[in-house]
Amino acid sequence: MTDLSRFDVTRYAAAAQSIIDAGRLLYGQGWSPATSSNYSARIDAEHLAITVSGRHKGRLRQEDVMVVDLDGNPVQSHCRSSAETLLHTVVYRQLPTVGAVLHTHSVKATVLSRLIPAGQALTLQGYELQKAFPGYDSHDCSLDIPVFDNTQEIPALAAETEAWLARNPGQPGYLIRGHGLYTWGDTMDDCLRHVEAFEFLLECELEMMRVLR
Numbered sequence: 001m002t003d004l005s006r007f008d009v010t011r012y013a014a015a016a017q018s019i020i021d022a023g024r025l026l027y028g029q030g031w032s033p034a035t036s037s038n039y040s041a042r043i044d045a046e047h048l049a050i051t052v053s054g055r056h057k058g059r060l061r062q063e064d065v066m067v068v069d070l071d072g073n074p075v076q077s078h079c080r081s082s083a084e085t086l087l088h089t090v091v092y093r094q095l096p097t098v099g100a101v102l103h104t105h106s107v108k109a110t111v112l113s114r115l116i117p118a119g120q121a122l123t124l125q126g127y128e129l130q131k132a133f134p135g136y137d138s139h140d141c142s143l144d145i146p147v148f149d150n151t152q153e154i155p156a157l158a159a160e161t162e163a164w165l166a167r168n169p170g171q172p173g174y175l176i177r178g179h180g181l182y183t184w185g186d187t188m189d190d191c192l193r194h195v196e197a198f199e200f201l202l203e204c205e206l207e208m209m210r211v212l213r
């Protein structure tokens with residue numbers, strides 16, 4: 001357990017509250033069922049608040065949100081942070097303006113990610129709502145959302161996503177096959193908007209597949 005660094009307790013409390021509120025909203029939408037999903041919010045340049053592993057995301061309390069450093073080491077906590085902590089820390093390390101990362105397990109993200117052939121991305125194009133993502137200012141923009149194969153080897157997946165992010169720093173998120181969505185934003189509100197936009201766009205894609213089948 002790292003206890004070398006100090007963080008501002010007031011900033012931790014604000015970050016934890018934003019995570020608690022996000023969990024209530026995302027669970028309420030059915031996008032974080034059972035104990036799935038994990039959420040984080042930046043405290044400062046070296047620390048983030050992140051959900052403790054295995055907690056119910058619709059009923060989070062402050063003790064369900066702990067602090068880790070940007071290598072994923074716990075800071076002043078004996079709890080185990082999310083099993084997927086490294087998938088969060090790579091985003092904060094690669095993108096210094098990011099203030100929040102959300103991982104959800106919706107039915108649409110789970111099903112659609114299984115329908116995309118291996119090695120292919122989900123290409124979003126022609127949707128007005130793509131403009132919910134920063135840098136995408138027209139429905140004509142093409143947004144390639146990668147689908148990484150699911151694995152229980154999180155360090156390997158973290159390395160894969162880190163390499164992809166280094167090549168694609170403007171991308172708003174990615175899917176993990178049969179698993180769910182990761183997305184991020186400069187603030188928790190931005191990040192929640194991205195989850196909502198993804199859910200809408202994934203539903204459109206599934207509907208298009210149904211109609212065109």
Ligand SMILES: CSC[C@@H](O)[C@@H](O)C(=O)COP(=O)(O)O
Nearest residue numbers: 035036037038053054055082083
């Ligand atoms: C309840 S199964 C889902 C987990 O395996 C995992 O994918 C997940 O999203 C939550 O893991 P957690 O360790 O609670 O952050």
Ligand SMILES: [Zn+2]
Nearest residue numbers: 036037103180
């Ligand atoms: Zn998960």
